[in-house]
Amino acid sequence: MEGNTANERTVKYYRLSEVEERNSSKSTWIIINYKVYDVTKFLEEHPGGEEVLREQAGGDATESFEDVGHSSDAREMATSFVIGELHPEDRPKIQKPPESQVTTFPDNSRYVRAALYDTLVLGTVAGFCV
Ligand code: HEM
Numbered sequence: 001m002e003g004n005t006a007n008e009r010t011v012k013y014y015r016l017s018e019v020e021e022r023n024s025s026k027s028t029w030i031i032i033n034y035k036v037y038d039v040t041k042f043l044e045e046h047p048g049g050e051e052v053l054r055e056q057a058g059g060d061a062t063e064s065f066e067d068v069g070h071s072s073d074a075r076e077m078a079t080s081f082v083i084g085e086l087h088p089e090d091r092p093k094i095q096k097p098p099e100s101q102v103t104t105f106p107d108n109s110r111y112v113r114a115a116l117y118d119t120l121v122l123g124t125v126a127g128f129c130v
Contacts (some may be wrong), residue, residue: 012084016093019086023058029083030061033097037081060094066101 014029014036022029028040030053043050048068056064070078086094 013087016090020058028057032065033101036084038083062097
C-alpha cells in the first residue's frame with residue numbers, strides 16, 4: 001500500500017462503510033476505541049452472550065463495551081480479535097472514545113508496563129519476607 005511501506009507497524013485501515021457491511025452472523029465486525037474487531041468466531045464464546053455483540057455488529061460498540069466495565073482479562077482477550085483500525089477520516093463520524101483508551105495498534109505497552117510494575121512490587125514484597 002502506498003505511503004505505508006517500510007513501516008513494520010503497518011496498520012490496516014478500514015472505512016466505516018466496510019465495517020457496516022459486516023453485520024451478519026457470517027461476519028461480525030465491531031469498532032471499539034477506533035479499532036476494528038472481527039468477533040465472528042467469538043460470538044458463541046462471549047460470556048456476555050451473543051446477542052449483545054450482534055446488536056453492535058457493523059458499528060461502534062465503544063460505549064456499550066466501556067459501560068459494562070470489562071475486566072483487564074477481557075480487554076487483553078479483545079486484542080486477539082483486532083484486525084485493524086477505523087480510517088482516520090471516518091473517526092469523526094462515530095462517537096469519540098475516552099482519551100485514555102485510545103492507543104495505536106499494536107498496543108502492548110500497557111501490558112509491558114503492568115508486568116514491570118508487578119515484578120517491582122512482588123520483588124519488594126518478597127524482599128521483606130526473606
Ligand atoms: C472483543 C470484544 C469483547 C470481548 C473480548 C469481551 C469479553 C468479555 C468477557 C471476558 C466477559 C466476562 C466478564 C469480564 O471479564 O469482564 C464479558 C462480559 C460481558 N460483556 Fe463482553 N466482550 C467484548 C465485547 C462486548 C460488547 C461490545 C458488549 C456490549 C455490547 C459486551 C457486553 C458484555 C456483557 C453485558 C457482559 C456480562 C457482564 C456481566 O455479566 O457482569 N461485550 N465480555
